[in-house]
C-alpha cells in the first residue's frame with residue numbers, strides 16, 4: 001500500500017470540535033414542505049395538487065381513486 005505524504009495538500013490545522021461541527025450542521029436539517037388540507041376529505045396534501053385520497057381538486061373530481069374497503 002502506498003503511503004500518502006500529507007504535506008502535499010492542505011491539512012486542517014486542528015480537529016473540529018464537536019460543538020463547532022454541530023453548530024455548522026444546524027443549517028443542514030431537512031425542512032417540512034408546505035402542506036394544505038383537502039376541503040373534501042381533510043387529508044393533508046401538497047398545495048396545487050389533486051388530493052391523492054379522494055381525487056378532488058378545485059371543486060371537481062379530477063382523478064379516479066379506488067375507494068377504500070374499510071367504509
Ligand SMILES: [Zn+2]
Nearest residue numbers: 038041051054
Ligand atoms: Zn381529499
